[in-house]
Amino acid sequence: MKLFPHQDRALNDTYEQNKVAYYLDMGLGKTFVGSEKMWELNTPFNLVICQKSKIEDWKEHFETFYKDYQVIVFDKQKLESVPAESVIIINYDKVWRRDELMGLKNFTLMLDESSTIKNEKSHRSKFILKLRAVNVILLSGTPTGGKYEELWSQLHLLGWTITKKLFLKQFMVMDWDELNQQNKIIGYKNVDRLKAKLRKHGAIFMKTEEVFDLPKMNDVIVKIQGTKEYLEFARHHIIEIGEDLLVGDTATAKKLYLRQLASAYNQNKLSYVKDLIDSTNDRVIIFYNFKKEYAALVSLIDKPISTINGDLKDLSAYNDHEDSITLIQYQAGAMGLNLQKANKIIYFSLTDKSELFEQSKKRIHRIGQDRPCFYYYLLAAGSIEWRMLDVLKERKDYTDALFEEEL
Structure with missing residues (x-):
């Protein structure tokens, strides 16, 4: 070694x-x-x-x-x-x-x-x-x-x-x-x-x-344990979780719910995020997609939180607290923000848009950054997320057509 x-x-x-x-x-x-x-x-x-x-x-x-x-x-x-x-x-x-x-x-x-x-x-x-x-x-x-x-x-x-x-x-x-x-x-x-x-x-x-010679970009791939709910939905395209009934009656719906089952409904991933952010006192940026993911993340974080999404844009905790967690929805914050006070990004879930993915990495890796940047990709075992990351690395969008080819 x-x-x-x-x-x-x-x-x-x-x-x-x-x-x-x-x-x-x-x-x-x-x-x-x-x-x-x-x-x-x-x-x-x-x-x-x-x-x-x-x-x-x-x-x-x-x-x-x-x-x-x-x-x-x-x-x-x-x-x-x-x-x-x-x-x-x-x-x-x-x-x-x-x-x-x-x-x-x-x-x-x-x-x-x-x-x-x-x-x-x-x-x-x-x-x-x-x-x-x-x-x-x-x-x-x-x-x-x-x-x-x-x-x-x-x-x-x-x-x-x-x-x-x-x-x-x-x-x-x-x-x-x-x-x-x-x-x-x-x-x-x-x-x-x-x-x-x-x-x-x-x-x-x-x-x-x-x-490290600064700045440097470092990718960290984290394999998260999958769930039986994900496997059941992948087989039958329907599942009831608590009060939620997920029905994958179209390719778009199936893709949507598989992504959510790998993230917001995956308690293993939520536990890992909790442990990861508790292991540092540095600012951390977390990118997510869906409102259900945001709610799940907010419920487990006990540090100052900033939010950028379609409903709220508040960076006060990011600006004022070194140990803050900033939750960013891709569509609302992957472009244009200067977040170089942080050098760590957690991808709780992946976007299916290549441009948003590439732009998200630049929020911390930009002029004024004097530390190496770390990007943590949390990927549920056996899930759609692995193929999504491969496609995004090719600078392509992960479309319904690509998803259907894998079914």
Whole structure:
């Protein structure tokens, strides 16, 4: 496996350490750095804890690049049945319910998006902090979310045994809150010392702009698990989902509903979007097509939202908040907008118009952009979306005629 120079550098800088944190910006390949470090550490067992939506990604990654491992998605198996040379994958919501993992010995622990344990009092954090791992690998693009106080749990796993009380005293500026009758954090101090301690305990920080010649366009294809509803509609051209009855009685209707079934009706894709936007504090642009998609996206986002569609044009959150999410309907916003404050676009669904597709990419890749641009294409497995992307890359529209040829 060929790594990028910045990935090699991260591994070389932590070669002597068995407890490390790779805080690499979104798009810099934390997955490859973390898994390569795991391979170097070479313990009989490896435990990977991640978000539910990332389980299949990790499974496919290890099966593709580390064929000597037996990869086990840990669900209902007995721990004693797990052989040596295994990678055990489990999600954060399940791990604390599997008490037998407390008996796991001689293993490397890897946390994907380690900021998930920022609340040391949660069930998941308490459980993970008690695990008896000999090696620890933490992966996150946003380890603190801008709040240093949220680092304590991760520092504990890295072997820094400072108490939470002393940690707050040394690095947080506190003030008394009369209303709530408690101390509150109003700032930070000794930050250089904190960063030095982090480096000493195996933390590597990398920002995108530090390692790429700018600007560069980077495509990221994400395979999303399909749904049984999509397959049923593809076979019978009719399906009832909740209160919605989808009837594909024409080629246009069939194409429309297949696209929606791959996006707004696909909970796997919605979960992935949620995890993806939670993994960064940067501005993110999301392109979508249909009102149902917009409603589904708004319901899951808990960050400042800007909207560009036929009913609303409001970029105030984009302009004022670095962690904002901007939802853009292709017809309304694929052309003409200057959005180079952002460098990440998520294609929740694809347009069938080549011009809109090409123009959408230019919203962030334009004069004034000084960072590499990342384009995340979320494509449902076995769906119409893969053929659509192939056609769009040929600078063609995905028409009803092309759709009918595939039926």
